[in-house]
Amino acid sequence: MKETSSYVISNIAYNVDKEIDRLKGQVDLFWDKEFLRYKQFGLKNKMSLVEFGSGPGFLTEKLLDSFTQLNITCVEIDELLVKFAKNHLRKQKKKCKIIEGSILNSSLPENSFDFAIVRLLIEHLPDPIDAIKEVYRILKPGGVAVFVDNDFEMHIRSYPHIPQLKNLYDAYCKKREDEGGHPLIGRYLPVLLNKAMFKSIDYEIICAHSSLIGDEPFSRSEGVGIPMKLVQDGYLDSKCLANLSINWRNMMKSEDHLMLRQLSMCSGIK
Ligand SMILES: C[S@@+](CC[C@H](N)C(=O)[O-])C[C@H]1O[C@@H](n2cnc3c(N)ncnc32)[C@H](O)[C@@H]1O
Known part of the structure; x- marks a missing residue:
């Protein structure tokens, strides 16, 4: 299935396997806080849940481990990731159906799910509102949707400060916007x-x-794959990336260093 999105795993980073690992790191980085919010927004065991843009299935796995009687339907557009997720979640296949399809036209019946999660997807779509309306359509009356997205003006910050991070995020935003995405959504x-x-x-x-959870979850959720692709595609200067890498290493060696990163979570009821 082909549709426009500013996230296509075979295209966004330098190496697909490393990008899949980075997605895992990104789920782990936020999981504890994110799961608390899902519960706060109404997620309960035994609900029927749909996850759009489920990718490799790392969030699905955490949800199934935490709520063993959830019934999850995953809708993912990328054939490669559907295949990966089916293999990754094979032991959970009775509780989890993975469909190749688009959030823009899911073919799921209306009024059929208790809860929907759409994580790091609509920031990549040219018309996010169409996706949100499709999620509204398939929820039961009283059902809850949670959208989780970045705002790249509030991405990783560090101490000591690394000035080239601004260049990196400006380049990232320009590239995603050129592809129709909304990196500040x-x-x-x-x-x-x-x-x-x-x-x-x-x-x-x-x-x-990082002062609360350590450096390692940050290291696993970042990587050079996307920055290198920005250089390759002419959006980021290679010297800037080289200086960023040097400053990043020096920051990590600094005794009182820290990193922080934010994610927006928004819920609504049908
Ligand atoms: C940044 S990844 C996030 C994956 C996962 N939600 C997570 O948080 O780790 C975005 C995902 O959305 C998928 N995607 C992009 N456009 C889509 C669409 N129109 N419908 C469904 N999935 C889509 C991509 O293939 C990718 O798996």
Whole structure:
């Protein structure tokens, strides 16, 4: 299935396997705080849950491990990731159905799910509102949707400060926007859910901080794959990336260094 998205795993980074590992690191980085919010927004065991843009299935795995009687339907557009997820989640296949399809036209019946999670997907779509409306359509009345997205003006920050991170995120935003994405969408989520007729909208920014969880989860959720692709595609200067790498290593060696990163979470009820 072909549709426009600014996230195509075979294209966004230098190496697909490393990008899959990075996605795992990114799920792990936020999981504890994220899971608390899912529960706060109403997620309970035995619900029927749909996850759009489920990718390799790392979030699905965490959800099934935490709520053993959840019934999850995953809708993922990329054939390669559907295959990966089916293999990764093969032991859970009775509780988890993985469908190759698009959030823009899921073919799922309307009024059929208790809960929907859409994580790091609509920031990559040219018309996020169409995706939000499709999620509204397939939820039961009273069902809850949670959208989780980045806002790249509030991406990783560090101490000591690394000036080239701004160049990197500017280049990233330019590339994603050229491809039709919305890399600052995090802040707009409540406005978009309102437009799609969701009620009781709630919004949180969750934050991972290295002084609380250590450096390792940050190292696993970052990587040079996307920055190298930005250089290759002419969006980032190679000297800038080289200086960023030197400053990053020096930052990590600094005794009182720290890193923090945020994610927006927005929920609404149908
Ligand atoms: C950044 S990844 C996030 C994967 C996963 N949700 C996570 O948080 O780790 C974005 C995912 O959305 C998928 N995707 C992109 N466009 C899509 C669409 N129109 N419908 C469904 N999935 C889509 C991509 O293939 C990819 O797996």
